[in-house]
Amino acid sequence: MTVVRENIFVNTTVRDRFLEGVRLLDQPNSGIRASDLRDFLQANNLPLGIRGIDQELSIYDIFVFWHLLAMSIQLSVGNAAHGGPIFLPWHRMYMIRLEEFLQQVLDEPEFGLPYWDWAADGHLPVRQQWRAELWTPDYLGEARGAVRSGPMGEIRVRLVQDARNGNLVSVTPRPLQRAAGLNPDVASLPRQPDVDAAQAQPLYDQPPWNRSVVGHRNILEGWINGPQLHNRVHVWVGGDMAPGTSPNDPVFFLNHCNVDRLWEQWMAHKGRNYEPKPNRGPSGHRLDDVMVAIIGQALTPQGVLDPAQWYAYDSLLIA
Numbered sequence: 001m002t003v004v005r006e007n008i009f010v011n012t013t014v015r016d017r018f019l020e021g022v023r024l025l026d027q028p029n030s031g032i033r034a035s036d037l038r039d040f041l042q043a044n045n046l047p048l049g050i051r052g053i054d055q056e057l058s059i060y061d062i063f064v065f066w067h068l069l070a071m072s073i074q075l076s077v078g079n080a081a082h083g084g085p086i087f088l089p090w091h092r093m094y095m096i097r098l099e100e101f102l103q104q105v106l107d108e109p110e111f112g113l114p115y116w117d118w119a120a121d122g123h124l125p126v127r128q129q130w131r132a133e134l135w136t137p138d139y140l141g142e143a144r145g146a147v148r149s150g151p152m153g154e155i156r157v158r159l160v161q162d163a164r165n166g167n168l169v170s171v172t173p174r175p176l177q178r179a180a181g182l183n184p185d186v187a188s189l190p191r192q193p194d195v196d197a198a199q200a201q202p203l204y205d206q207p208p209w210n211r212s213v214v215g216h217r218n219i220l221e222g223w224i225n226g227p228q229l230h231n232r233v234h235v236w237v238g239g240d241m242a243p244g245t246s247p248n249d250p251v252f253f254l255n256h257c258n259v260d261r262l263w264e265q266w267m268a269h270k271g272r273n274y275e276p277k278p279n280r281g282p283s284g285h286r287l288d289d290v291m292v293a294i295i296g297q298a299l300t301p302q303g304v305l306d307p308a309q310w311y312a313y314d315s316l317l318i319a
């Protein structure tokens with residue numbers, strides 16, 4: 001079985017299958033209700049809360065829940081999915097699981113997630129970036145306001161983050177919201193020289209393993225003079241892409257697939273080196289620490305370091 005992850009602009013069949021798969025996974029027929037999530041959080045003594053209406057959720061909503069759950073688990077460095085070395089392996093595991101669900105729902109075992117090479121759009125004049133092809137009905141729909149056109153116009157948001165306390169709110173289903181390019185501090189998408197700076201780093205990560213480190217992970221996550229790269233794409237798109245429930249917007253997966261591709265490209269050139277090794281860094285971020293998972297087997301960074309058993313990218317060449 002060969003799963004190849006391709007640029008969304010290169011293969012329109014993959015684009016259409018991705019949008020169709022997401023639409024299917026967004027149907028509220030998982031058999032899991034918002035009240036089940038509340039019971040799960042309470043039974044496991046987790047720090048995340050949930051309020052709002054009780055309703056049946058979609059598999060896609062469960063992925064949104066999973067992301068915020070990992071984010072709500074604070075560690076001595078960052079949380080269980082961000083702000084430290086675990087950022088890249090956790091999102092790799094997370095996307096492997098979504099890709100598996102898409103393969104199932106599409107009945108297409110060779111389906112691979114597409115990626116969005118946002119640095120290519122970052123070279124457009126700022127006023128054209130939010131009018132680029134990605135934000136048309138054949139792709140992701142409107143870049144600003146409610147998304148009403150194309151397949152993504154059918155997506156409904158059911159779980160949002162409460163800005164005051166970070167908890168989850170189950171809301172009456174509503175369309176996706178975006179505010180691309182409207183934040184005056186983040187007018188442009190990342191550009192290739194920013195990507196090159198992350199790819200030139202000799203180290204994956206290093207002490208103190210946090211948001212201040214100069215290394216591949218932290219520059220790619222986007223905390224240095226931030227928001228840059230990964231973080232910048234979240235902030236630039238805005239709307240539902242900004243809070244901890246950001247997987248609500250399918251562009252989350254196009255962004256993270258590109259981030260994962262850049263990590264893979266970095267490893268192809270610098271070696272499959274991950275830090276911190278066992279016993280040598282903060283708990284939850286080390287090579288053999290089990291990552292937070294509610295879908296599929298919980299893996300370690302070691303377990304996902306080489307993704308060859310799941311997928312490969314169409315190209316890892318450095319331009």
Ligand SMILES: [Cu+2]
Pocket residue numbers: 067081082091
């Ligand atoms: Cu994330």
